[in-house]
Amino acid sequence: MTRNITFMKAINEALEQAMEKDERVILLGEDIAGGAEVAHLEKKNEDAWGGVFGVTKGLMPKFGRERVIDTPISEMGYMGAAVGAAATGLRPVPELMFNDFIGFCLDTILAQGSKMRYMFGGKAKIPMTIRTCHGAGASAAAQHSGSYYGLLGAIPAVKVVVPATPYDAKGLLLAAIEDDNIVVFSEDKTLYGLKGEVPEEYYKVEIGKAKVKKEGTDLTIVTIGKMLYVALEVAEQLANENISVEVIDLITVAPWDQATIIASVKKTGRLVIIDEANPHNNTATDIASVIGNQAFDYLDGPIKCVCAPHTPVPFATNLEQLYLPNAERVLETAAELIDDLKN
């Protein structure tokens, strides 16, 4: 059965179903339950927080503190512990509260977890899913608003997924937890309240497969995460001008789906990529480079990237709104490609 539930609830449900299905799945993170060893909470088997945004709420009461493990503020320690637990047979799902904290635990991913299998000649596998959140728009300022899925996606052996809808969030997270590799599952913190249709049962969304969210013939827009909604807005506006936009939600940032994008570009000849990350060495530029090479003969114009500026995220609300790629900027960019179509 399908219900209309929030993005946050979809993630919570995926965690619950993954834990029900497989005893090896454990969660680790700072205050993902909250209130460990606080007597009156323990007595009532209650979690004080359920994560800073409440995403893991209710899981500790259901599965106990053995499986929903509050950690001290020791990102390197518990993220590396997840690597160790995964290498020895568990399927940990650590939470990095904000992806901006990656600088504290990158070694455990970059040098340890992602390389073990290769360095050990194929003997290890590291089935772990790192849940984290990214994105500006919540006035969380420079150190809590970055988008680092692209930085992580550059690491061989690491998969990175960025869901944009409650449906995909649930199905992708279930797929990630079943995956035998390190999968980074990056949630846009401003989407937690977004509602959408989500089946009750256990299902998976394929990692590595992009989704065509709207078919079109004149212009392809590829999006990551909540940039999907920017693209849909743009598509609607351009439809008024009789320009037909194909919108592709990338979903998996690494390894991203070349086939779907190439097929679309062959049709439209025009490509814009929207990525909230800082503009250099990111997923958008990677796509532009690969597609520019693979589909060169089909392109009617240059591939355009619309990204955040090359700056930290500012606190003031008006500046933060300017920081985020929006429909206006995408329309301006698209205009450079479709001028000839307008009449």
Place this chain on the structure above:
Amino acid sequence: MTRNITFMKAINEALEQAMEKDERVILLGEDIAGGAEVAHLEKKNEDAWGGVFGVTKGLMPKFGRERVIDTPISEMGYMGAAVGAAATGLRPVPELMFNDFIGFCLDTILAQGSKMRYMFGGKAKIPMTIRTCHGAGASAAAQHSGSYYGLLGAIPAVKVVVPATPYDAKGLLLAAIEDDNIVVFSEDKTLYGLKGEVPEEYYKVEIGKAKVKKEGTDLTIVTIGKMLYVALEVAEQLANENISVEVIDLITVAPWDQATIIASVKKTGRLVIIDEANPHNNTATDIASVIGNQAFDYLDGPIKCVCAPHTPVPFATNLEQLYLPNAERVLETAAELIDDLKN
């Protein structure tokens, strides 16, 4: 006066001259002197190591342990200390022994040093130069052979330079130390023994400016670090087939020099970029994306990137050689662009 000295000596000399010129310049790192508080060394005012490759050899005897500071194995601690010292008026030059250790100290760069100026409304400046080394080819295996200049180059406010010649190494390092920003100075460990002409005196090479190392009209090859020598080899081979290659040494990876590349591509219409980093979200793809956009109308074919494969660096010598971009692979790639020119 100009002498023929090694890449390593050029760096050593730059450090020496920078320290002579400005008392605020101090060096920090693991065994950059070596033997701190070992009685018989202290008596002779001798350094036991001078860095793991000997790059900083002789600087402690000359400037003392107050300015050439051996650190414990605490990358986060001393790299962050460099940020703190820079924010309060010194010009520290910390050494990260291998760039692969970035996962231990990324926070101090990503979240602290690079963002301070912005977060503080322009009140801070962080004049520090991080010396580190990258690159495969020394049988140093997966955790000591990576190339992460592109990862660092993605961070706003961080400049990244990668010298390919002794001349540029000295002049760039002096420029980096005079720069008021965080500059990552990434040395290819396999170049340390390379000799070249280097002036004795203090001089600077401009950060942000690429160098045309060889002029040509048919094909542009942009290189990073030692990939320059791969390109020069390719250029020579193609010259035999009457194909004229322009070789550009990027030198500065962030922010990289658009103007020089665009000017070249306008002339040649064909672009190959060689980057030893893993292939996704790296500097090569960034260049391909930007140039593909800016110079679209001048391109006779797709922009091609030749990078390391999407794998860790293998230990076995034969595999490591396959891992590295080489002339053969670049020639194959170039062939796709210049087939029409051959006769």
Place this chain on the structure above:
Amino acid sequence: MKKIDKKRASWILKTMSDIRNFENETHRIFTSGEIPGFVHLYAGEEAIATGVCAHLTDADYITSTHRGHGHCIAKGCDLNGMMAEIYGKETGLCKGKGGSMHIADIDKGMLGANGMVGGGFPIAVGAGLRNKYLKTKDVVVCFFGDGAANEGGFHEGVNLASIWKLPVVFVNENNNFAEATPQWYSSGSKTIAQRAEAYDIPGERLDGKDLVAVYEAAGKAIDRARKGEGPTLLECMTYRDYGHFEGDEQKYKATAGKEKELAARDCIKEFGTYLLSEGLLSEKEIAEIANTSQKEIAAAIKFAEASPIPRPEALYEDVYAN
């Protein structure tokens, strides 16, 4: 260490009151929805920032935490600029680009609130290294929470300060919780002070609600640092009046017992009692200080509200130096 004379007593009481009023007002305004983002209030812990910073000049440095308003005020940052910053206004200390978690004023020796728990350790070490290298007598105070004591940076930072005998005082604010996680769960050691043993430096746990206790312990540690004798670790037991951040339900807080008693204590009132008993200030003088403080905070709010938002171009400014 200077004694608490009348002038000092006034400064301390004023500073504690400024912090309390600033935080109470921020709480009120946040609840009304006018301040965006994450805000962590320092109310309840005033004795620590104030008792420590009473020993510092503008030439001394501090590193702060996400709960940084108190440290800012105690270090002498401008109240108007602070409030405007929290509002995200152009007149803010950081031009509205930092916000509550990143307020800083390097000219005042305030090296920034910090959104990264434990982010201050290495920065403080670096500032201490600079002080030692330049042969100044200036010190650095690194404020950090009980939760931060479990970050690797604590270990690296304190160890570096120890081996290099840096003039850094590590001031732990043990308010019993890191978010919703109690210190007694997250630390292997019963106290944070005992971790000093791992670096052969002095470590002391003390009553962080008692201004005089903090003032004296900090005074000793700072004197020691100025004399070049190296770092000290002080663990100040305290409690926060509000939740971890604005919006926290605080379910984890004790409903009775010792923790509740600690929660009930008011460090400003206690200091007032001390001042009266020592004859340092009169009831009237105390009331006047309270009054002035309230007015200044009210003025800061007016200033912030009347200030313009940043110009759009500010988005691109202040990335690179030069």
Place this chain on the structure above:
Amino acid sequence: MKKIDKKRASWILKTMSDIRNFENETHRIFTSGEIPGFVHLYAGEEAIATGVCAHLTDADYITSTHRGHGHCIAKGCDLNGMMAEIYGKETGLCKGKGGSMHIADIDKGMLGANGMVGGGFPIAVGAGLRNKYLKTKDVVVCFFGDGAANEGGFHEGVNLASIWKLPVVFVNENNNFAEATPQWYSSGSKTIAQRAEAYDIPGERLDGKDLVAVYEAAGKAIDRARKGEGPTLLECMTYRDYGHFEGDEQKYKATAGKEKELAARDCIKEFGTYLLSEGLLSEKEIAEIANTSQKEIAAAIKFAEASPIPRPEALYEDVYAN
């Protein structure tokens, strides 16, 4: 803890000899230029890996360091596979893709040598968490150097093991140096053992050249861990016979005094003397073990030399699972 009976004594002596011979031969071959890369030799420290691993089964885990050959051998890894790995051959334990710094055999409970100093702490904690979660009685030993004790990961790892009472024994190999930096320079604390105080766990410094001392201290700590009583920190004082890595001039080593005396000790000879005095093995038996060991190492070298280099396609394999 099991006593050192005849069988155990033979295993211990054989293991120590294997390590010594493996390292001496590796030194010889490296000098001849046939082995590439960075190689860090364990010779001189045999008593630690052996005395500790004598208590372990294949179901127990260890994490190792860049100086990992000794741990590998003591944990029962195949000598042929190890030598072939160091040569970068297809028949190596890691198919030649890891090399000296990354030898591993998860089936033997050996979670890998590690090129990152301190890289083993969190991994050991994770394996310990797994053991506890699965309610096994298996333990994890985390070997680490004196230099590694200054990494933040030490602090985070030991603290996590302490609060979760994990079955992890932290075995510090204090060989006086991290590369060319002495422990007495890099650590604020005089001993590493005293850092146990920061986590309220037992900590002990002991003679790491004395097999029996290591065997007994490790036995106690491992028993404690198996019983669910949590982690222990052991600091084993030792010295390496060779330089930090092959090629090191070792200028920093003492030329006289206590350090030089430590350097002169041979833990294998000392253990031999013990065996004779206890009547556990005869001179002849000892000589036989030495002999067998030499032959096995010689065979391992032959095996490695005769083995093929990896197929080119191996470059692309073993990145992703599935």
